[in-house]
Amino acid sequence: MILIDLPPAINELLTRLKASPRLVAHLRLVHDVSACLVERLSKRFPTLKYDQSAVMFGAATHDIGKVQYPNELTGHGNRHEEAGRALLVQAGFPLELARFAVTHGQKRDESLNLEDILVQTADTIWKRKRVSSLEKDLINYVMKELQVPEWEAFTAIDDILTELAADADARLGWQFEHPV
Numbered sequence: 001m002i003l004i005d006l007p008p009a010i011n012e013l014l015t016r017l018k019a020s021p022r023l024v025a026h027l028r029l030v031h032d033v034s035a036c037l038v039e040r041l042s043k044r045f046p047t048l049k050y051d052q053s054a055v056m057f058g059a060a061t062h063d064i065g066k067v068q069y070p071n072e073l074t075g076h077g078n079r080h081e082e083a084g085r086a087l088l089v090q091a092g093f094p095l096e097l098a099r100f101a102v103t104h105g106q107k108r109d110e111s112l113n114l115e116d117i118l119v120q121t122a123d124t125i126w127k128r129k130r131v132s133s134l135e136k137d138l139i140n141y142v143m144k145e146l147q148v149p150e151w152e153a154f155t156a157i158d159d160i161l162t163e164l165a166a167d168a169d170a171r172l173g174w175q176f177e178h179p180v
């Protein structure tokens with residue numbers, strides 16, 4: 001698969017932490033999808049304001065805590081979330097960026113901002129999973145911020161997610177080629 005590279009600082013940290021090939025592959029995939037997501041979103045809604053690089057950082061690091069809880073790579077569990085935030089802070093990243101290690105698994109509520117919603121979206125749509133409540137949050141956010149009608153926000157976001165989901169089979173195959 002042709003994927004954009006993870007930021008060098010993240011690659012170095014993953015190497016230092018001896019992250020498994022499966023985890024690195026997953027982070028590369030979700031990071032790549034997040035880049036496509038923010039690009040398409042900006043094209044469709046150029047005045048929507050948010051921190052695109054924070055979204056990409058969050059996508060690139062969200063599951064990093066799984067270096068300490070490798071069983072959560074293949075099974076359920078959320079112990080990797082706090083662990084991931086701690087690892088990132090310890091590595092010198094600001095809490096503002098490290099938070100995605102926790103918020104990617106957080107139930108959606110008022111405390112989540114657009115960047116958090118977009119990291120969750122990238123971590124979902126990469127494998128063609130559609131979560132209607134998450135999509136609704138994204139649509140509502142766009143409607144409120146840009147004062148556009150619901151149908152317009154819905155259509156644009158549905159188009160973007162449908163397009164991103166199209167490569168899901170190739171992504172799943174590629175991720176599973178990498179050992180845990």
Ligand SMILES: [Fe+2]
Pocket residue numbers: 026030062063123
């Ligand atoms: Fe993930």
